[in-house]
Structures are given as structure tokens and as C-alpha cells.
Amino acid sequence: MKRRGGLLTGPYIVWMALFTIVPMLLVVWFAFTGEDGRLTLDNFARLLDYGAVFWRSLGLAAIATVACFVIGYPLAYVLSRETEAVRKSAMLLIMLPMWINMLLRTYAWMSILENNGLLNQLLSFLRLPTLHIINTPAAVALGMVYNYLPFMVLPVLTVMLKIDSSVIEAAQDLGGNQATVFKRVILPLSLPGVLSGITMVFVPSVSTFIISKLLGGGKTLLLGDLIEMQFLGNTYNPYLGSAIALLMMVIVLISMALMNRFGEGEEEVVVL
Amino acid sequence: MKKPIIILTALCLLLAGCADGAMRRLADAGYDFGYTVENNTGSTVVNVYNWGEYMDEDLNKAFESVTGIKVNYDTFQTNEMLYSTLKSGGSSYDVVIPSDYMIGRLIEEDMLLPLDFGNIPNFENVDPKFKNPEYDPQNLFSAPYMWGTVGIIYDTTRVASPIESWGALFDERYGGEILMFDNSRDAIGIALKLLGYSYNTINEAELREAYDLLAEQKPLVQAYVMDQIFDKMENGEAILAPYYAGDAIMMMESNEDLAFVIPSEGSNIFTDAFVIPKGAANKAAAEMYIDFMCSYNAGSANVAAVGYSTPLLDVYAGLDASVKNDGVSYPQDFTLLEAYANMPRETRDLYDRLWTDLLR
Numbered sequence: 160m161k162r163r164g165g166l167l168t169g170p171y172i173v174w175m176a177l178f179t180i181v182p183m184l185l186v187v188w189f190a191f192t193g194e195d196g197r198l199t200l201d202n203f204a205r206l207l208d209y210g211a212v213f214w215r216s217l218g219l220a221a222i223a224t225v226a227c228f229v230i231g232y233p234l235a236y237v238l239s240r241e242t243e244a245v246r247k248s249a250m251l252l253i254m255l256p257m258w259i260n261m262l263l264r265t266y267a268w269m270s271i272l273e274n275n276g277l278l279n280q281l282l283s284f285l286r287l288p289t290l291h292i293i294n295t296p297a298a299v300a301l302g303m304v305y306n307y308l309p310f311m312v313l314p315v316l317t318v319m320l321k322i323d324s325s326v327i328e329a330a331q332d333l334g335g336n337q338a339t340v341f342k343r344v345i346l347p348l349s350l351p352g353v354l355s356g357i358t359m360v361f362v363p364s365v366s367t368f369i370i371s372k373l374l375g376g377g378k379t380l381l382l383g384d385l386i387e388m389q390f391l392g393n394t395y396n397p398y399l400g401s402a403i404a405l406l407m408m409v410i411v412l413i414s415m416a417l418m419n420r421f422g423e424g425e426e427e428v429v430v431l
Numbered sequence: 432m433k434k435p436i437i438i439l440t441a442l443c444l445l446l447a448g449c450a451d452g453a454m455r456r457l458a459d460a461g462y463d464f465g466y467t468v469e470n471n472t473g474s475t476v477v478n479v480y481n482w483g484e485y486m487d488e489d490l491n492k493a494f495e496s497v498t499g500i501k502v503n504y505d506t507f508q509t510n511e512m513l514y515s516t517l518k519s520g521g522s523s524y525d526v527v528i529p530s531d532y533m534i535g536r537l538i539e540e541d542m543l544l545p546l547d548f549g550n551i552p553n554f555e556n557v558d559p560k561f562k563n564p565e566y567d568p569q570n571l572f573s574a575p576y577m578w579g580t581v582g583i584i585y586d587t588t589r590v591a592s593p594i595e596s597w598g599a600l601f602d603e604r605y606g607g608e609i610l611m612f613d614n615s616r617d618a619i620g621i622a623l624k625l626l627g628y629s630y631n632t633i634n635e636a637e638l639r640e641a642y643d644l645l646a647e648q649k650p651l652v653q654a655y656v657m658d659q660i661f662d663k664m665e666n667g668e669a670i671l672a673p674y675y676a677g678d679a680i681m682m683m684e685s686n687e688d689l690a691f692v693i694p695s696e697g698s699n700i701f702t703d704a705f706v707i708p709k710g711a712a713n714k715a716a717a718e719m720y721i722d723f724m725c726s727y728n729a730g731s732a733n734v735a736a737v738g739y740s741t742p743l744l745d746v747y748a749g750l751d752a753s754v755k756n757d758g759v760s761y762p763q764d765f766t767l768l769e770a771y772a773n774m775p776r777e778t779r780d781l782y783d784r785l786w787t788d789l790l791r
Contacts, residue, residue, distance in 0.1 A: 208784075211791045269659070273668050294654045376654025377613045380790040388787070391511045393615060393779040395518055 186408075189401035202402035209385060209403070216382040217410070219296060220364035223303035224311075227360045230304070231311035232353065236345070238312075239319035250316075253309050265302055265373050272298055272374065294376030302370040303360075310359035318352030319345070354418045362411050382407055477716045478503045480513065480527040482703065485577075487736035490729050497723075500716050509614065517542060523710055525717035528576050531702045532616075535566035535773035544707045545571045550718035553725035553743075561742040564702060565770060573704035574721050577677075577739040579760075580700050580768060581617065582693040584664055584679045585671035586686075597625040597694045599671060601644065606651040610663060610672035613655035615786035616771065617699070618645060621673055624696050624769075631772040635781060642785045649789065664689060675701075676759050677739035691759050697767030702742070 193199040238246050256264060271277045272293040279289040292298050322345065330340045368383025382403065389400030479491070483506040491502040505524075507513045510533040516522055517537070529537065537543050548554050554574050561575045585594050591604065600609055600621065612618040620630045622641035632638065653669050661678070663669050665686045674682075679691040705721040707714055723729055730746035740760045741747055747755070755761050762768070774782075 209787070209791070212787075215791075270662065270666075273663070273666070275666060275668055372613070373659065376652075376656070378649070378652065378655060378790060380787065384790075385787065388783060390515055391509060392786075393511065393774075393782045394776070395511070395515050396783075397515075397519075 183408075186401045186404050189398050190405040192398055194396075194398065202399050203406075205399055206402060206406060212380050212382060212385050213406075215296075215379060216365050219300055219303065219381070220361050222300050223307065223364045224357055224361045226300065226304045227308050227311040228353065228357065231308055231356065232315055232349075235312050235315035235319055235349075235352075236341075238316055239322075250313075253312055256305075257309055261306060262369060264306065265370055268298075268302055268305065269293070269373050272301075293374065294378060296375060296379055298374040299371045299379065299381075302374040303364045303367060306367075306370065307360040307363055310363075311356035314355045314359065315349060315352040318349050322348045354421065358415055358418055361414065365411065366407060475500045475713055475716050476503060477501070477525045477713060477720050478505070478523060479720065480505050480507060480516070480522075480524040482506060482528060483508060485528070485703075485737055485739075487729075487732040490724070490732055493729075494720060494723050498716075498719060500719065502720070517708055523712055524708055525711040525713055526705055526720050527708055528703050528705055530771070531564065531566040531704070532771035532773045534573050534704060534706055537706065537708070538567060538572055539773060542709055543572045544709055544711060544714060546574065546707060546721070547714075547718055550715060551722040551725065553722050556725060556727070556743050556745055558742050558744050558747070560765075561702060564704075565772060566702075567704075573706050574725060575702050575704045575742040576724065577733070577737065578700060578702040578742055579676045579739045580693055580762060581620075581673060581675055581698050582679065582691050582759075583671055584674050584682060584689055584691045586664075586667060586669075586688050587690045588688045589667075589670045593690075594671060594692050595695050597621055597673075597696050599694075600673060601625070601648050601651070603651060605670050607653055608670035609648075609652050610660055610669045611648070611652045611655050612673055613657050615782045617673070618655070619782060619785065620699060620771070622648075624694075624698065627696070630699060630769050631774065633775060633778045638778070638781055638785065642789065645789055655790070675739075677737060680738045680759060693758075693762055693768075695767075697769060700765070700768035700770050702770065 190202055191198055191200070193201055238249050241249070269276075272290075273279070274289070274291060274293060276293070282289050292301070326348070327340060327344060330344045335343065366383050368381055368387055371377075371379055371381045371384060386400050386403050386407075389396045389403065477500055479502055481504070485506070488504065491504050494500065495502055507516065510530050513527060513529050514533060514536070517524070517527070534543075551574060557575055561578065563570045564573075564575070567573045583594050583597070583599060585599070587593075589608075590599075599605065600611070612621070619638065619641050622644040623630055623632060623637065626637070626640055626644065628634075628637045628641070654663070656663065656672075660672055660674055661682060664672060664674075664682050667686070667688075676691065676693075679689075683689045683691060705724065707717045707721075711717055724733070725743060727743070727745045727749070730741055730743040731749060734741045734746055734750070738760075747761070
């Protein structure tokens, strides 16, 4: 690290230490202690009871991440080839919902998707069959995609814009058709953006809890719900709650390490 | 419960000096503040922790201008949240308003200070029914604030016959149109009551039977909800749901088709009461605040704003006959109403485990 920066980075380092490092250490400490204050692994033994919740959270987060990629990547590709003006307005539209509180946005989806909600009112007005999506895991995945899609589009778009147009032209000069240019040049060069997009969608998706509560009808417990329950449930058990949180952090770290490995040789993946 | 408060708050933002008005009203009504003023040093603060949307918050301003004591007002969503705030330390509340069973737990864990009722003369005004409750048998630690019952709110236009039993929530005819409590104590409680058991059973077999019933019910449940119930019932999204009487009244006001019933098997009666946690910085000011809230004028304002039932005799006496007799806020028969008691640690653990099993 360069010495010159020391003073300028001071506030951030203090901030990090107080609000990131210390709480993380507390989580680790709580995860390995029991109610009597002694060191124990009991909390981790109890995690085995909650396997189904883990798999469901990971599964839903994976579905949401794939959906964000399928929607977000082509969008970023198209936008990267548009004029500056179009791109700027499109970016504004992508960012706009993020100016509204996430809770409010999710409540809005609740009234859109409900059985007598706006969507079904529209469908029945058009004499089309109505949809029953509210209170299902599909609605939870939809909520995740809606909330986290910008986190996929923006890093991919940023990386795509950085691709030197002379590289693409060179590929075209060498006889590559559009598909070849995309497959051999644009896709590999945009990979770092995709990887950070995946991380930025997957991590908040796997830990969300309010989306599952509002859109999933509270019927599908996710990891976030499980942690909340340890702190605000009948039994105040911050020890078990910390153990679940710690395991979740480990899962996230492992998935990020895999991502980094996957993208080796490319630009370093943006880590959250 | 929400809308009147918003309107009241908006009104008061418009009418500057509203707090003074409230004070004048209180003084005009002959409320004696003489004994409070002597304690006023001008820098005293009382930190209050109450349920969200559960008080006419203008009263805090009135209390401030009457006594010169500053009120810091925070809110919580569940008893368990309140507990974890108090337990984890770092906060210093002078007055908190938990429910019955949680007060029992706080007493058991030695987390409360005994009240000096000499500083709370308005306690005299509390209905004897609500004195010496099970959660505080000698009435050393608490003064009741509001009470209410749990029942079923339903859409009268979409049920085959008037609802009378908790069994309706388990009726296949209403499959997909049933909302259920999203908290284990209330949800498991309903199943226990339908099976004819006590809310406070610690018998594991009985609790497992209740769990089986809820597991059978799960495919019929549209969603497990708390506050979302307001939108869903008011918009006809579901046919029936269990909820608290005070909130049911608010929903019935915005949708005429809704009705509320306390099922024949019996139901839960809950009381929320003022207590002073250990570590309170200013106990005398806290007691003054409690006394103020137990006065006729403050009590009346709160009943008007919140919609729950009052334990204060003179406030009750001043209510419209229609409210007293509608059978929702003030049921005539208390024999089938049972309060939640604090449960031993193992039972609380079991509740959490069963609840996780149900939803996973």
C-alpha cells in the first residue's frame, strides 16, 4: 500500500473497523459460544436441522441470478452499441426504481401480483386467463430479479463500454461474422463484468428475507428469515443466529472464490 | 389503527400549538398537575418504547409542555423484538409497554423495577378486573394500558354461513382464501384452542398435535401475514383471517362486508401494560408519564386514536353505548378468554422448532 494515501483513507479505515470488522468478529465469537458463555460447536450441529432452508435459499438465489443474466446481458450488449443519448436515458430508467425504498417497491409488487391485483385485473379485462403467482416461490424469484437486475446490467455494461472498438474492428477485418465476433471477442472480454454481476445479484438474493415474506406469503422460509427468527423469535438465540450467518458468509466467500478462479487471467472481479 | 393516527398527526402539524391546546383541555378537565411540576428541573428526559401505531402521539407533546419533561418516543413491532433490545443492553428505556406474557418473562428474569404507585394516583381508575393479573399477581411491576382479543375477521358476502368456530380456518371450502398469523405463538395458539387445549400448555404431545393440524392447514393457507393483512382483507384478497380486535375494527371501517367474531371455543385476551425496566435513568419521571397516560383525557384520546379496549373505568364509562355493546371491543363474557402466560425455555424452543418445521 502506498503511504501517501494513509491519511486520506483514514476515515474509511475507521469506519470499516467499527462497522464491518468488529461486527464480523462478534458474529464469529457468538457462533462458537453457547448460552453459558463457553466455547462450543453445538450451534453448528443444530444447523443440520435447517438443510432444507439452505438449499431453498441457494436454489432461489441461483434462479434469480440466472434470470438476471438472461435479461441483463443482452440488454447491456444492446445498450453498449447505442448512442450516448439513448444509453444515458436507458441507464436512468434502470436506476430510477432504485431511488425508491426497496420495501415500498416490494409492497407495490404485492398489489400488482395479487389475485385481485392490477395484473389480474388487466388480464381479465382483456379476457385472458388470470395468473396465480403471488405467495409462490416464483413470486419470490420475480421480486429478487426485479430488485437486483440493475446490479447485473450496470457492471456488464461498464465492462462492455471499455472494450476497445478497434479490437472488434480487427476481428471483423479478419473475416469474423457477427456471431464469431461476439463469441470470440465480446463475450470473453465482458466476462469480468458478468462475474461481478453474478456476485452482486447472488449475494443479496441469498440473504434476502423481506421479499420472501411479502411476495412468498411467508410460506417459504429463507436463510434471512431463519436468522431473523433467532433474534426476534420466541427464543432469543443470537448464538445460533450467528452460526447461521457465519455459514452463509462462508458460502458467499466460497462462491466468490470460485468466481475469481473462473475468471482467472481476466481482470480482477469486483468484489463487493 | 393506522389511518386515524395519520389524520390526527396531519391535523396537528397544521395546527401549530396543538400541544398547548391539549394541555389546556387536560387542565380544563380538572386534571391536577400540581404534584408533577415540583419534580421539573427542565432537563429531565423520559425514554418511552411502545408498539408502533399504538398511541395518540400528540399526548407526548402535551406531557412535555405540562411537565417540562422531554419525551423520547421509539416503537417496536413484536414483544420478542422488545425483549432482545432490553436483553442486549445498550439502551436505556424508562417506560416500555410489553404484553402480558412478556411482562411475566421480564419479571421472572428480574429485568423490571417495582412501581411506586404513590406516584401513579390514576391507577385507582383501573378496572379491578385488570388489577393483580396472572402475569404480575401482586401488581408490583405493571399498570395496564390497553387490552384486546383475538378473533376471526371475515368477508360476510363470501362465506356459506356466519363463522363461529376456529375450525373455519381449517375448512377446505375456503382453501386458498385463508390468511394465517405469521408468528408462532398466535398461530399455534389457534390450533391448541381448536383442539381444546390451553394456550399455555407445556405438554409436548399437545403441541405436536397442534403442529400436525397446522401442517394439514398449510395447503389451504394463502399467506402467513401480519401487517399485510390490512391491504389483503380490505381489498377482498382473502375470505377470512384471524387477527386482533382493535385492528379488525379499523379494517371493518374501510370495508363494510367484513365482520369480526370471537370463536365459540374461546380466544386469547391480551393486555399491554406500562413497566419500568431496570436501568431506567429517571424512575419518578417515568411514573409521572404512566400516571399521565392513565388519566381520563389521555386515556380517551388513546382509545379514539388506537381502537383497542381500555382498562380505565372512567374512559370506558365515557364511551358511546354502540361501542360498549358491539361485542367486538368489549365482550360481555370473559369466561372463555385466556391470556398467554410466560413459557419455560424448553417450550419456547419447541415453538420455534415447530414453526420452522412448518414453514420450511
